[in-house]
Amino acid sequence: MAILRVLLPLQIAWAFSLAGAHDLLGSREARLLRALGLPARTPASPKSGPDPPPVPPLLWKLFGRGNRTEDPEPCWIEELRVPGNLVRVFRDQGAWMSPPEPDRWLCLQKRLYFNLSALGEGERLTLARLEIRFGRNLYGASSPGGPFELSLYRPSGLALRGLTAHPYSRRLLVGQSFAHLHKSFAFDLTEVAKEWRAPARNLGLLLEIAAPAATAEGPACAGIDSFLEASLLAVSLAPAPCRRGRQRRGLHHVPPAGGHVCKARRLYLSFGDVGWENWIIAPQGYMANYCVGECPFPLTEELNSTNHAILQTIVHSLDPDGTPQPCCVPVRLSPVSILYYDNDDNVVLRHYEDMVVDECGCR
Ligand SMILES: *[C@@H]1O[C@H](CO)[C@@H](O)[C@H](O)[C@H]1NC(C)=O
Ligand SMILES: *[C@@H]1O[C@H](CO)[C@@H](O)[C@H](O)[C@H]1NC(C)=O
Ligand SMILES: *[C@@H]1O[C@H](CO)[C@@H](O)[C@H](O)[C@H]1NC(C)=O
Secondary structure (H helix, E strand, O other): OHHHHHHHHHHHHHHHHHOOOHHHHHHHHHHHHHHHOOOOOOOOOOOOOOOOOOOOHHHHHHHHOOOOOOOOOOOEEOOOOEEOOEEEEEEOOOOEOOOOOHHHOEEEEEEEOOOHHHOOOOOEEEEEEEEEEEOOOOEHHHOOOOOEEEEEEEEOOOOOOOOOOOHHHEEEEEEEEEOEOOOOEEEEOHHHHHHHOOOOOOOOEEEEEEOOOEEOOEEOOOOHHHHEEEEEEEEEEOOOOOOOOOOOOOOOOOOOOOOOEOEEEOOEEEOHHHOOOOOEEEOOEEEOOEEEOEOOOOOOHHHOOOHHHHHHHHHHHHOOOOOOOOOEEEEEEEEEEEEEEOOOOOEEEEEEEEEEEEEEEEO
16 A cells, blocks of 8 residues: 555656656656665666566566466465565676686586675575576587586685686586586576675686587587576565455445445556656556545445444534545555566566555545
8 A cells, every 4th residue: 555655646746747847756756666676767768788688488477477366375486386576587697717628528617697686685585596598409419428517616715816617616516417408407596595695605606518528629519608598586575565365355346326436446557657668578557546536424335344434424424524534545456566677687577565456445
């Protein structure tokens, strides 16, 4: 409801902005951004630089089912089987290492680095999954002697230049062999990523791919570096109300004619109108709605009132000046998911409770 209290003034701010009151719009926008826990952006300046990364299919899938009102368990992500209301895809910012020595049949050596600073302090990380994808097929068949070997190391401390490859300065996290490089690989790094959140503890990872058997020209996987892609899928629980056991209510019955009786009115909130279309990927807006109307005596059942509101209308009918009518307020709200780019161009899916007014009532 706190969010809606912010949304409605925003609607008013749009009307003002037509008259040029951009300062007002700016401060309303800042409040809305804060309320939504979204990064501050200057709406006037479109994103610059290279194209942002594409939205991973899993996020589209999660987004597609994000509006469900009757979520069996709010703040639970069934596809990943973890609790969470925020899903981020961190892009890899690690550097390539100098070309490997020819005799080791290393296809590639690369640092992987994910800047997790976007994770808020109050957020509980529930899943971190490293995903490595290869943009095209590379079959082990071309290296008859054996499969590819993928190793993931964790630097165990800061090392001087040139020492990082020393076996004692790194710890093997994952070692896996596979016959083909034609699919994506995922590794659970939840515990490692939790440690990365501590100050100065994130030294990233070192990825090595080797092909022990080689053709005459060198490792069978030469050139692989041009189509490798790594990202970290992180799920967290942001301190937002995760309502358990959402109350089920009957279908909304439109109150009897009269026009001014308390009910939900349509309000479409367009992100484009506030200049957010550059970084909010989806939706482009949503039907937020709002409540307005009278709560007259006698309150009918459709007005979904409390005993207190019923008594208040009785008192109001006897003493209209001394006691106000009950208020027409949202009594049932549903969630919305928003897919957006954060300031580091990571793709984020965030689930917000109580964004859409489904039903109003007199309270
Ligand atoms: C991580 O990102 C934050 C915020 O974007 C930035 O201030 C910080 O310098 C980054 N850290 C590294 C090591 O890149
Ligand atoms: C969720 O809501 C948004 C905005 O109202 C809409 O664009 C999207 O299609 C909805 N998704 C589903 C699965 O209903
Ligand atoms: C009003 O709320 C009560 C529970 O508080 C529920 O039983 C009833 O079905 C609701 N009526 C409408 C019209 O939503």
